[in-house]
Amino acid sequence: MDRNQGRKRIVVLGSTGSIGLQTLDVARRHPEAIEVVALAANTNVDEVIKQAHEFKVRHIAFGDERLAGDARLAHAHGGVSVGFGQEGLLDLVRLEEADTVVNALVGAAGMRASYETLACGKQLALANKESLVVAGDLIMPLAAKVDASMAARRAAGVCVAGDVPAATSTVDAPGLSGALMPIDSEHGAIYQCLLGERHAEVTALWVTASGGPFRGKTRAELKSMTAAQALAHPTWKMGPKITIDSSTLMNKGLEVIEAHHLFAMPYEKIKVVVQPQSAIHSMVEFSDGSVxxxxxxxxxxxxxxxxxxxxxxxxxxxxxxxxxxLGSLEFYPADTETFRCLDLARHAGAVGGTLPCVMNAANEVAVAHFLKDACGYLDIDGCVEHVMEAHEAEGVQKVESLDQLAELDAWARSKAAQHLAARR
Structure with a gap:
């Protein structure tokens, strides 16, 4: 098939998770517009094989290298290639026939895939928060280069499936040219609200939060909350890690940092409001008072x-x-005294450099411990604060490379695990 015509050809990284499954449902509903060319997951062999059969996919990969000898993979289907580990995932990103990569990998593991996608000049549909939270200083310049390449192809009369027609792009609003498309509801909402608008006339981005399952509770009440209670989200069905982050408001903190990078917006213009019905996915306020x-x-x-x-x-x-x-729409301020992760994330973003990397790693470790009942609910923000303070004491660095971020990520994880072990 000629890349200049026909369906958009996508790679789905994290195809067995919540976002991946829903991406495949979109592809299932629009076979005339989407062709799935590759799938990747961490360990779920049976589900990936099932998906590969349904979508006639020729390339699959697994993040867990220990699956290389799994007998089930010998029966995937005729002509399928199977990769393992980080390189296996990146090989899917590099496929010549792929136009767009849907990055739904969970955690810091998705950063390198995002970087490689844009480095290859492909469109990135991004659900991996850590790509921008941790590596936004590296990712956004790459996205700008891909946007510029798209513009050059349009000017030359050559377009590919991932390109966006010039007439639909916003001229002076950063991040709206199509190279990097946010998948989450909040940034997708802001993206659409900014289309056709002047960046200089934006006075605030309002990121909405549901408030999670513990809205209205005190810190004393939160002390005894269990993982099962935290996973009972009132309005969204999501994966376990992001659901816990939603309950602590860390998810909103991560989204504030993402919005800063995606839309070139200073932190003082990015606000969070609790909207319990989750009917309003986000808002943009303009200089004339319009919203x-x-x-x-x-x-x-x-x-x-x-x-x-x-x-x-x-x-x-x-x-x-x-x-x-729908009934009523309610709005409340975020309770940052009770749910401290939002302010911790804001502080990390404002300081910048490598502090968001350290914050994110500590949060991942703390959430993983909480999900295994290995720490208390309030230990999550306590652990994040402890590791952030340790990093600031040693000196926050300028972000220079993915390898640098990987080293700091490992340091922060070790520091977080030590902190949680000492509290047992």
Missing amino acids: KAHLGTTDMRIPIQFALSYPDRWNAPVEPLDFTK
């Missing part, structure tokens, strides 16, 4: 589909929101 709000059904297939269809809009994957049944 654009993005409303819709609480279903991740909507932002996933927009990231893949942009600048077009395909038929809705879900029933549209019925405003006659």
Whole structure:
């Protein structure tokens, strides 16, 4: 198939997780527009093989290198290539036939895949928060280069499936040229609210939060909360790590840092408001007092589909929101005294450099311990603060490379594990 015509050809990294499964459902609903060319997961062999059969995929990979000898992979299907470990994942990103990479990998493991996607000049549909939180200083310049390359191809009359027609792009709003499409609901909402607007006239980005399952509770009440209780999100169905982050408001902190990088917006103009119904996915405020709000059904297939269809809009994957049944819309300030992770993340973002990397690693370790009942709920923000303070005492560095970030990530994880072990 000629890359200049036909379907957008996508690689789905993290195909067995929540975002990956919903991405494949979008592809299933729009076979005329999307071709899945590669799939990757960490360990779920049976599910990936099932997906590969359904979508007739010829390339799969697994993050866990120990699966190299798994007998099940000998029966994937005819002509399939199987990769393992980080290089196996990156080989999928580098596939010549791929136009777009959907990065739904969880945690810091997804950063290198995002970097490689843009380094290869491909479109990145990003659900991996750590790519921008930790490596935004490296990722966004690459995205700008891909955007410039797209513009050059358009000027020469040559376009590929991942390119965005010039007439649909916003001229002076950074990050809106299509090379990097955010998949999450909040940034997807901001993206759409900014289309056609002047960057200089934006006075605030309002990132909405549901408040999670513990909204209204005190720190004393949070002390005894269990993982099962934290995983009971009131409005969204997500993976375990992001659900815990939602309950602590760390997820909003990560999204504030992402918004800073994605939309070139100073932190003082990025605000968080609790909107319990999760009907408003985010808002943009302008200099004349006008506010654009993005409303819709609480279903991740909507932002996933927009990231893949942009600048077009395909038929809705879900029933549209019925405003006659919505009832009231409530707004509350975020309780940062009770849920301290939001302010910790804001501080990390404002300081910048390698502090967000350290913060993110400590949070991943603390959340993993909490999910295994190896620490208390309030130990999460305590652990993050401890590791951040240790890094600031040693000296925050300028972000220079992925290898540098990997070294600091390992240091922070070790520091976090030691801290949590000492509290047992």
